[in-house]
Amino acid sequence: MAGEMEFERPVIELRKKITELKKFMEDKDIDLSDEIAKLEKRLEVVEQEVYGNLKPWDRVQIARHPNRPTTLDYIEHLFTDFIELHGDRCYGDDEAIVGGIAKYRGIPVTVIGHQRGKDTKENIRRNFGMPHPEGYRKALRLMKQAEKFNRPIITFIDTKGAYPGKAAEERGQSEAIARNLFEMAGLTVPIISIVIGEGGSGGALGIGVGNHIHMLENSTYSVISPEGAASILWRDATQAKRAAESMRITAPDLKELGIIDTIIPEIRGGAHRDVVKQAEEIDKVINESLQNLMKLDKNTLVETRYEKYKNIGRISFNDQFIGAK
Numbered sequence: 001m002a003g004e005m006e007f008e009r010p011v012i013e014l015r016k017k018i019t020e021l022k023k024f025m026e027d028k029d030i031d032l033s034d035e036i037a038k039l040e041k042r043l044e045v046v047e048q049e050v051y052g053n054l055k056p057w058d059r060v061q062i063a064r065h066p067n068r069p070t071t072l073d074y075i076e077h078l079f080t081d082f083i084e085l086h087g088d089r090c091y092g093d094d095e096a097i098v099g100g101i102a103k104y105r106g107i108p109v110t111v112i113g114h115q116r117g118k119d120t121k122e123n124i125r126r127n128f129g130m131p132h133p134e135g136y137r138k139a140l141r142l143m144k145q146a147e148k149f150n151r152p153i154i155t156f157i158d159t160k161g162a163y164p165g166k167a168a169e170e171r172g173q174s175e176a177i178a179r180n181l182f183e184m185a186g187l188t189v190p191i192i193s194i195v196i197g198e199g200g201s202g203g204a205l206g207i208g209v210g211n212h213i214h215m216l217e218n219s220t221y222s223v224i225s226p227e228g229a230a231s232i233l234w235r236d237a238t239q240a241k242r243a244a245e246s247m248r249i250t251a252p253d254l255k256e257l258g259i260i261d262t263i264i265p266e267i268r269g270g271a272h273r274d275v276v277k278q279a280e281e282i283d284k285v286i287n288e289s290l291q292n293l294m295k296l297d298k299n300t301l302v303e304t305r306y307e308k309y310k311n312i313g314r315i316s317f318n319d320q321f322i323g324a325k
Helices: 006-028 033-051 056-063 071-078 120-125 133-148 166-170 173-185 201-205 226-233 237-247 251-256 275-293 298-311
Strands: 080-084 097-104 107-114 153-159 191-200 212-216 220-222 262-264 315-317 320-322
Touching (some): 006 056, 056 237, 071 107, 097 133, 107 133, 166 173, 173 201, 173 298, 191 201, 191 275, 212 251, 212 275
Parallel strands (some): 212 262
Antiparallel strands (some): 080 097, 315 320
């Protein structure tokens, strides 16, 4: 089955049995409703066991699922009157980042997000969701435009990381990301960022300096991929599962560490099971964040954003805080 994940095997096998029994009952005109009901009850228990006890590596697999909803999927279900804008006015247009203006519950907003493809052809066109410098410069252009017209900014994070190729480096990849971090820190409009898939390194941070950072339950957010960490720590990328266990890259970990504000519940089995219902869960969080942030004046927005990032990494010890001051 396309997109099948190893940890889901008990669930998939039960679903397959139920489907086969239903088909057999129809073909042979035999009443197997009792047997099917027992299997469906068993399926509920197994689903709870499997999806209620996900390991970090399981969540990595869900975050990478090929059918996981993308930025454009959520834009379709959360916003109206979306107009995509293109180009960085310096080099060209990067399709690994999409952005534009839209309305959210009647409020004009700017929406920006990483965009990967749904198939091989689109992934190649969008560089598998790994932006070049022009992608980050396009995002910054749209964010500065949003500030000029006093529009809140909503970003969707979903990338393995910024593209590390030679051409990207020649065009100033590091500078483009650093510039975004610097500029986003001082923007005087609300910024809401949502990790919807993989949040990889500086590639994620380039559009992720927000007043509120939210994260889907089965997304990941880290400085490096589990494979990359395993290659550094043990010189063996096949130890990725072991690395994921120790890196604390999942939403529950990051919530505990104070890096994100809210964990957005996912549909059982992952967001790819039902994009409409998943969008509804995201909608609740965006609405609450936006209502809270729009009450703040410009100076307070900048100050609270600064305080948020200044406090990341502090360690509580005997009621004292050790960390950057």
